[in-house]
Amino acid sequence: MLPSTFHGLIYIIIQSHAARAHSQDWDAAAVLQCSNNPAGPLSPLASHTACPLPVDDDEALKSGVWGPWSYPPVCMRPKNKSGPKLCAFTVSSLRGGGGMSIVTTPRVASNLAKAVRDPEIAWLEKQRGSRFMTDRPKPYEVKGLPGKGLGVVAVEPIKKDQVVMVALPLLLQLADTNLWDYRDVFRLLQEASTQLPRREKQALLQMAKRGRGYIVDDIMKTNSFQVTIDGVSHSGLYPEVSRINHECRPNCIVRYSPSTLVVEVVAYRDIKRGEELSLSYIPLNLLSEQRQDVIKGWGFHCACALCRDPEATKVSDGHRARIQAVFDELDAPENRTPGKVEAAMAELQDLAKKEGLAAQIGDLHTIFADICSDMGDSRRAREHAALALSLLRHFAGWDHDRTQLAAGLVARLEKEKKQESTGLESF
Ligand SMILES: C[S@@+](CC[C@H](N)C(=O)[O-])C[C@H]1O[C@@H](n2cnc3c(N)ncnc32)[C@H](O)[C@@H]1O
Numbered sequence: 001m002l003p004s005t006f007h008g009l010i011y012i013i014i015q016s017h018a019a020r021a022h023s024q025d026w027d028a029a030a031v032l033q034c035s036n037n038p039a040g041p042l043s044p045l046a047s048h049t050a051c052p053l054p055v056d057d058d059e060a061l062k063s064g065v066w067g068p069w070s071y072p073p074v075c076m077r078p079k080n081k082s083g084p085k086l087c088a089f090t091v092s093s094l095r096g097g098g099g100m101s102i103v104t105t106p107r108v109a110s111n112l113a114k115a116v117r118d119p120e121i122a123w124l125e126k127q128r129g130s131r132f133m134t135d136r137p138k139p140y141e142v143k144g145l146p147g148k149g150l151g152v153v154a155v156e157p158i159k160k161d162q163v164v165m166v167a168l169p170l171l172l173q174l175a176d177t178n179l180w181d182y183r184d185v186f187r188l189l190q191e192a193s194t195q196l197p198r199r200e201k202q203a204l205l206q207m208a209k210r211g212r213g214y215i216v217d218d219i220m221k222t223n224s225f226q227v228t229i230d231g232v233s234h235s236g237l238y239p240e241v242s243r244i245n246h247e248c249r250p251n252c253i254v255r256y257s258p259s260t261l262v263v264e265v266v267a268y269r270d271i272k273r274g275e276e277l278s279l280s281y282i283p284l285n286l287l288s289e290q291r292q293d294v295i296k297g298w299g300f301h302c303a304c305a306l307c308r309d310p311e312a313t314k315v316s317d318g319h320r321a322r323i324q325a326v327f328d329e330l331d332a333p334e335n336r337t338p339g340k341v342e343a344a345m346a347e348l349q350d351l352a353k354k355e356g357l358a359a360q361i362g363d364l365h366t367i368f369a370d371i372c373s374d375m376g377d378s379r380r381a382r383e384h385a386a387l388a389l390s391l392l393r394h395f396a397g398w399d400h401d402r403t404q405l406a407a408g409l410v411a412r413l414e415k416e417k418k419q420e421s422t423g424l425e426s427f
Helices: 057-063 106-117 122-128 182-194 198-205 215-223 288-297 310-331 338-354 358-374 378-395 401-426
Strands: 031-033 050-052 074-076 086-091 100-104 140-145 149-154 163-167 171-174 225-229 232-237 252-257 262-267
Touching (some): 086 106, 086 182, 100 106, 100 232, 106 225, 171 182, 171 215, 182 198, 182 215, 198 215, 215 232, 288 310, 338 358, 358 378, 358 401
Antiparallel strands (some): 074 086, 086 100, 140 149, 171 232, 225 232, 252 262
């Protein structure tokens, strides 16, 4: 989840009078290869992964083409007039479901076009071996909880690794909007919410807020979490996911698929009927003081089970500080020996287990694959990389950026192995 910086400014809503038009088709228009939608085994043709050229407000008026978006984009120039425009794009129905808006640059929007329109995510499901959507009734209910507003509670026992929720975004916003005047950003957020269908607009306005500043900005800062689109950081509002309250030791984690925008909430351990579902809004491995600092930015004081227990917090901080110390020790060249590196990995795995950081062990293996590769231990590097890939596919998501990084590492190490054996043969 994104740490928030609250502007404390009240924005007077200005309804823009952007021309409304019917959704346009971009098949006939010029296209480029989508950077975030590589061809999968079931859609191997380049034409299946083509995206429209980036379109801003002027371009849309000139060409009359702005598909797959339902309306021509509404755009604002950056403060110093150089650099890309920031625009509000809306689809009235995202892959046959509800509407979605995004405030981003025309380039990111064009790379999102395939994900917005493509009703066929079967290739990704085939690759990872499981469906996104399930027909099961929801194993939870959203209800009021003392001191927390609404929350999500299990209505039946939930098994570890069970997919609890599958969600699409309602509103996305480029995370770093410093290039643009904040009033223009608010205008675009307003446009993005106004253009949503009535039901989605109502759902948006019903989200939790802190009651300060411009309402849609407040809603985004209270409820959105960080996702990447085309490798660029965005805040994503997924209404039902955002009803889940924070715990520093959560019982659920979020899995994200950048090529489909699908978010899955997955049980991190067995959950009993009647238990509240929880997510960590912040990285799992922070120390208590760091956690309180980041959570403060969210506008509340964390009083979760871990933070309410000073003894448990002290033990936990000790483990987490030791994790940092092990990494610091690994920086020293004299500690880069196979024995010391493997001992460090074993200690980190033990600490991670004690601290409930299983979701981050994949990243540990990515780091250790790099370390072993640097040390020339290619066999151990390949083993760590393969473990990283399989853990990240499960915990981060099949096509998540962190998983892609591990997949790139596996491919590079395999290539090096082939080159080594070819070299040996020719020798
Ligand atoms: C993303 S929303 C979670 C859902 C929210 N409770 C609702 O009613 O929609 C985040 C807000 O929920 C509340 N919240 C979440 N976790 C909390 C916690 N551990 N302790 C107290 N309040 C919490 C805070 O008000 C926070 O700003």
